[in-house]
Amino acid sequence: MEKLLCGVDIGGTKCAIALVNTEGKIIDKINTCAHVNLNEDGLVKLVAEQIKELIQRNQLQETDLQGIGMGCAGHIRFRDGVIITTSNLKGFKNYPLRDAMQKYFKIPVILDNDANAQAFGAYKFGAGKGYDDMVFLTISTGIGAGIVINKKLFRGATGTAGEVGHTIVEPHTELTCTCGNKGCLMAMACGMALPFLYQKKIKEGKKSKLNIPPHFDISKLSGQYLKKGLDMDDPVSKEIISDSAYYVGLGIYNIFQTLNPPLIVLGGGLTNWGDFYLGKIKATFYELARDMIFDPIKIVISNIGADAGVIGAAALTLE
Amino acid sequence: MEKLLCGVDIGGTKCAIALVNTEGKIIDKINTCAHVNLNEDGLVKLVAEQIKELIQRNQLQETDLQGIGMGCAGHIRFRDGVIITTSNLKGFKNYPLRDAMQKYFKIPVILDNDANAQAFGAYKFGAGKGYDDMVFLTISTGIGAGIVINKKLFRGATGTAGEVGHTIVEPHTELTCTCGNKGCLMAMACGMALPFLYQKKIKEGKKSKLNIPPHFDISKLSGQYLKKGLDMDDPVSKEIISDSAYYVGLGIYNIFQTLNPPLIVLGGGLTNWGDFYLGKIKATFYELARDMIFDPIKIVISNIGADAGVIGAAALTLE
Numbered sequence: 001m002e003k004l005l006c007g008v009d010i011g012g013t014k015c016a017i018a019l020v021n022t023e024g025k026i027i028d029k030i031n032t033c034a035h036v037n038l039n040e041d042g043l044v045k046l047v048a049e050q051i052k053e054l055i056q057r058n059q060l061q062e063t064d065l066q067g068i069g070m071g072c073a074g075h076i077r078f079r080d081g082v083i084i085t086t087s088n089l090k091g092f093k094n095y096p097l098r099d100a101m102q103k104y105f106k107i108p109v110i111l112d113n114d115a116n117a118q119a120f121g122a123y124k125f126g127a128g129k130g131y132d133d134m135v136f137l138t139i140s141t142g143i144g145a146g147i148v149i150n151k152k153l154f155r156g157a158t159g160t161a162g163e164v165g166h167t168i169v170e171p172h173t174e175l176t177c178t179c180g181n182k183g184c185l186m187a188m189a190c191g192m193a194l195p196f197l198y199q200k201k202i203k204e205g206k207k208s209k210l211n212i213p214p215h216f217d218i219s220k221l222s223g224q225y226l227k228k229g230l231d232m233d234d235p236v237s238k239e240i241i242s243d244s245a246y247y248v249g250l251g252i253y254n255i256f257q258t259l260n261p262p263l264i265v266l267g268g269g270l271t272n273w274g275d276f277y278l279g280k281i282k283a284t285f286y287e288l289a290r291d292m293i294f295d296p297i298k299i300v301i302s303n304i305g306a307d308a309g310v311i312g313a314a315a316l317t318l319e
Numbered sequence: 320m321e322k323l324l325c326g327v328d329i330g331g332t333k334c335a336i337a338l339v340n341t342e343g344k345i346i347d348k349i350n351t352c353a354h355v356n357l358n359e360d361g362l363v364k365l366v367a368e369q370i371k372e373l374i375q376r377n378q379l380q381e382t383d384l385q386g387i388g389m390g391c392a393g394h395i396r397f398r399d400g401v402i403i404t405t406s407n408l409k410g411f412k413n414y415p416l417r418d419a420m421q422k423y424f425k426i427p428v429i430l431d432n433d434a435n436a437q438a439f440g441a442y443k444f445g446a447g448k449g450y451d452d453m454v455f456l457t458i459s460t461g462i463g464a465g466i467v468i469n470k471k472l473f474r475g476a477t478g479t480a481g482e483v484g485h486t487i488v489e490p491h492t493e494l495t496c497t498c499g500n501k502g503c504l505m506a507m508a509c510g511m512a513l514p515f516l517y518q519k520k521i522k523e524g525k526k527s528k529l530n531i532p533p534h535f536d537i538s539k540l541s542g543q544y545l546k547k548g549l550d551m552d553d554p555v556s557k558e559i560i561s562d563s564a565y566y567v568g569l570g571i572y573n574i575f576q577t578l579n580p581p582l583i584v585l586g587g588g589l590t591n592w593g594d595f596y597l598g599k600i601k602a603t604f605y606e607l608a609r610d611m612i613f614d615p616i617k618i619v620i621s622n623i624g625a626d627a628g629v630i631g632a633a634a635l636t637l638e
Contacts, residue, residue, distance in 0.1 A: 075611070075613065077613065084613055133475070133476070145577075147577075147578075149468060149473065150469075154468060154578075155579070156452070156578055156579025156580060157452070157579050157580060157581040157614045157616070158579055158613045158614045159579070160576075160579045160611075160613065161577065161578050161579040162577070163576040163577070163579075163611075164576065164577055166576040166611070167572075167573040167576050167577060168488065168569055168572065168573060168607065169487065169488060169490065170489070170490060170491070171488065171489060171569060172489070172491075179609075179611065180609065181607055250487055250490060253486075253487065254486040254487060254573070255577075257479075257482040257483065257484075257485040257486050258464075258466075258480065258481070258482070258483055258486060258574075258577060258578075259466075259473075259475055259480050259577075260474070260475025260476050260477055260478070260479045260480040260482075261475060261476060262476040288487065288500055290498075290499065292394070292479075292482075292485070292498065294394065294396065294403055294477045294479065295476045295477045297476070
């Protein structure tokens with residue numbers, strides 16, 4: 001019997017733990033939110049217990065698993081399996097998460113950044129199948145990337161390669177990123193920019209059909225709201241989505257000039273904006289790239305779906 | 320006896336052909352400008368004859384050479400050895416330069432982009448020695464990069480990876496690149512931007528000590544002029560050099576976030592601006608990178624010197 005994979009996707013609100021087969025299909029899964037209020041060691045114990053629960057309730061042995069892959073947002077020192085910093089969880093500064101989890105298991109435990117995990121999932125099980133090189137870009141609350149070169153993740157000196165969201169594309173803007181710099185790609189284009197962009201359009205006198213009540217906490221204006229706006233043909237929502245698409249298209253163009261990959265896969269919540277969004281992204285990219293494309297480049301939305309994080313984490317065990 | 324390397328650096332005004340030893344030292348060299356007015360096949364014949372002349376006058380056989388490496392500015396389809404486009408030479412559109420040269424020799428001929436050649440030279444013989452990964456950035460009339468990953472050049476799908484000069488870092492500017500886009504790194508920072516930047520400062524009412532005569536063709540204002548200005552403490556020259564350094568520093572920051580390399584080597588004519596320039600570049604980089612650097616990153620000016628092009632081309636035979 002081919003071994004199963006175990007994936008753990010540690011998010012800021014939800015932690016998903018799953019058994020995944022070598023085709024990338026989920027066999028069984030546990031979602032928990034209980035990790036949020038635990039300290040480092042408490043979180044590790046909880047996740048380890050859930051993994052053991054999954055093994056037991058599927059009548060498996062630990063050795064039926066290839067390994068345990070964990071994905072977590074933040075800066076990860078890959079070789080050492082250490083979370084350097086993460087904004088998803090309290091604490092976890094320079095925390096050796098991989099080794100802490102390894103104490104509970106004999107099979108290998110791997111820890112990587114969530115964008116890298118999703119990239120490797122897309123490479124193994126999704127749109128990247130059959131390619132040697134590709135770039136995965138996740139457009140969500142933030143923007144991150146995973147770079148596959150010669151069938152492996154390229155991680156750089158520390159393990160933080162692919163932080164494309166922090167590349168600066170508009171230095172003379174008022175939009176500031178969580179990192180403190182102005183005009184990072186993620187400050188301009190992703191979920192965290194939406195409230196600012198909405199307020200700006202309204203201040204410019206634009207009328208939105210969204211009818212957001214005056215007492216609404218505008219910092220909670222999410223991609224889902226704008227999706228509603230898009231569906232009701234709201235001009236303000238469409239303008240914001242177009243603005244985001246412009247910068248994502250520009251970011252993809254910069255990746256293209258730097259790495260010349262044959263494939264760029266887009267994931268993350270904002271890709272739910274669908275064809276309107278992808279169309280604008282591609283239009284910007286092709287307008288900038290013009291006659292500098294000499295081989296086909298494919299830009300697609302990931303087909304892995306909502307479980308991309310945990311499936312990607314599981315994929316790390318196959319690298 | 321260890322084999323020698325042959326390098327050919329085909330520039331827009333000068334073509335250098337050299338025998339180089341495996342330490343990266345030039346044994347013998349021919350410079351010619353006669354290639355400029357020749358057609359494709361004429362240039363190949365000329366260069367082949369000069370290589371044979373070098374072999375003969377050093378009492379060597381062709382088989383005493385490891386191979387012939389050629390570097391040329393422009394878009395190169397590496398696998399096929401084809402110049403797709405080059406702005407350095409008339410013609411040469413989709414010209415199979417490698418195979419045309421190979422007809423004259425039995426030893427292997429390799430063709431790559433000049434920035435890649437210089438990158439590999441810096442990796443083999445210069446500041447990159449001992450590293451597995453590095454990025455080389457040449458700041459000259461244009462800006463280009465060569466990316467070394469796992470001891471080899473990373474070229475991407477076509478062979479055009481490393482075109483960092485065309486990444487867009489200031490989309491809402493009036494500065495237009497030769498590619499037609501606004502705000503490419505090379506439009507903002509390199510040799511081709513200097514006349515525009517100088518005129519802008521003068522229009523703003525700034526006084527330069529350079530005393531450029533009114534009939535001077537301002538499009539010829541080069542880095543060397545501004546070096547004179549820097550040496551005489553001219554405030555306008557220093558401002559332009561600082562502006563260039565800002566964007567180069569930002570470009571290096573973007574490379575850092577994307578590839579997380581342990582080493583970035585700077586080459587090209589504008590590095591002759593020296594410590595003032597490098598200091599400003601580094602200041603910008605560290606101001607942007609702040610607490611996001613977790614392992615040492617070295618930023619240095621290449622120590623290969625004026626022959627970096629032809630020595631780098633020779634280094635390609637060692638890849």
